[in-house]
Amino acid sequence: MDTSVILGWLQDEGYEVHAVYVDLGQPCEDRQAILEKAKTCGAKTSRIVDGQEEMCRDFAFPIAQWQAKYESIYLLGTSIARPLISKICLQVAREVGADAYVHGATGKGNDQCRFQLAAEALDPSVKIIAPWRMEKFRALFPGRNAMIKYCEEKNIPVKASMAKPYSSDENCLHISYEAGNLEDLMVNGVEAVDFGMTVSPQEAPDQVENVKITFEKGVPVTVNGEKCSPLEVVLKLNEIGGRNGVGRIDMVENRFVGMKSRGVYESPGMTILYDALLVLEQLTVDRDLIHLRDQLAPVVAEMVYYGFWYAPKMDALLAFGKEAMKHVTGEVSLNLYKGNVMVDGRSSKNSLYDEGIATMEGGGSYDQTDAEGFLRIQGLPSRVQGRVTPRAY
Numbered sequence: 001m002d003t004s005v006i007l008g009w010l011q012d013e014g015y016e017v018h019a020v021y022v023d024l025g026q027p028c029e030d031r032q033a034i035l036e037k038a039k040t041c042g043a044k045t046s047r048i049v050d051g052q053e054e055m056c057r058d059f060a061f062p063i064a065q066w067q068a069k070y071e072s073i074y075l076l077g078t079s080i081a082r083p084l085i086s087k088i089c090l091q092v093a094r095e096v097g098a099d100a101y102v103h104g105a106t107g108k109g110n111d112q113c114r115f116q117l118a119a120e121a122l123d124p125s126v127k128i129i130a131p132w133r134m135e136k137f138r139a140l141f142p143g144r145n146a147m148i149k150y151c152e153e154k155n156i157p158v159k160a161s162m163a164k165p166y167s168s169d170e171n172c173l174h175i176s177y178e179a180g181n182l183e184d185l186m187v188n189g190v191e192a193v194d195f196g197m198t199v200s201p202q203e204a205p206d207q208v209e210n211v212k213i214t215f216e217k218g219v220p221v222t223v224n225g226e227k228c229s230p231l232e233v234v235l236k237l238n239e240i241g242g243r244n245g246v247g248r249i250d251m252v253e254n255r256f257v258g259m260k261s262r263g264v265y266e267s268p269g270m271t272i273l274y275d276a277l278l279v280l281e282q283l284t285v286d287r288d289l290i291h292l293r294d295q296l297a298p299v300v301a302e303m304v305y306y307g308f309w310y311a312p313k314m315d316a317l318l319a320f321g322k323e324a325m326k327h328v329t330g331e332v333s334l335n336l337y338k339g340n341v342m343v344d345g346r347s348s349k350n351s352l353y354d355e356g357i358a359t360m361e362g363g364g365s366y367d368q369t370d371a372e373g374f375l376r377i378q379g380l381p382s383r384v385q386g387r388v389t390p391r392a393y
Contacts, residue, residue: 004157017042022084074305077171077265078111079114093123099125102129110306182263201338205244241271250264251263275334280330284327
């Protein structure tokens with residue numbers, strides 16, 4: 001309803017409106033009906049642009065390679081979609097000759113930051129119109145009843161049923177749930193939400209399900225031996241992870257605008273991908289490189305969450321991530337059971353694991369006497385400091 005009202009209000013303000021539906025895997029929506037409704041409501045043009053493959057390939061997978069999780073938990077499923085939406089909308093704007101970019105994000109949330117920062121980075125001259133940040137818009141529409149009345153007056157078809165007890169945002173990567181009854185932190189989010197991608201761990205099968213994923217340079221290319229496009233990888237893993245109760249989280253996060261908010265998320269496919277990549281990295285990436293990556297991963301997560309996808313620092317970090325993944329090729333076998341993801345096996349032609357070195361049995365190619373000199377050198381600063389400033393013990 002918000003979008004319908006904004007479309008009508010923009011025309012009242014004298015704007016010619018071009019409507020864009022960016023298809024990122026939102027389910028249960030009649031796309032043709034949405035296009036027709038936009039035209040019925042007065043849009044000059046309306047179109048659908050499918051961005052699912054691009055989002056998985058060029059946005060979600062590079063972030064998974066970073067193991068980027070905002071505040072150690074959130075897999076950025078909504079955040080990573082916003083810069084692509086802005087990019088596609090600006091491409092359409094250029095095609096139709098529009099000079100303004102309108103979004104329906106509120107002045108309280110993160111999405112306003114992501115949409116605007118992305119748009120201005122791509123087109124510094126673009127005019128941003130954010131109705132919910134405009135006093136005259138909020139004065140006209142202080143609540144739901146005013147919006148319903150406006151739609152009735154304009155003959156705008158909307159469903160005027162009572163709002164859900166929470167709001168949700170969905171794409172092929174995940175579903176997020178927030179607001180409404182979830183604002184009460186004593187409400188059990190897992191019990192309150194009607195999840196759309198996952199069954200509860202309690203309802204998951206009593207048998208372990210195995211899944212095998214093959215990677216080439218950090219990019220997943222097969223699932224259970226079947227070659228897949230990026231989108232197919234995500235959809236297959238969503239299905240497999242979803243039926244095993246994988247990928248649910250409930251967190252209180254720090255929004256970019258400063259407030260704390262509560263979100264419930266489900267990301268079955270991406271949860272499996274993150275875990276599988278981590279297992280393969282442990283085999284194939286040098287210690288110092290992976291430690292540096294891990295130090296920088298929170299920086300990447302913050303930049304995505306805040307909306308700085310199109311920034312020189314992000315360009316450099318993405319190039320670093322790609323370089324770090326160049327040897328991450330191999331297969332990972334995982335066992336899924338009632339919400340858990342467990343390692344079953346892993347292999348890689350680029351494995352740095354040497355059983356002859358690592359073995360705790362006698363012999364092998366590692367000479368333990370070498371550790372004597374190593375530790376004497378490592379301990380030198382401590383011994384000198386201890387003589388100068390003795391520690392109580």
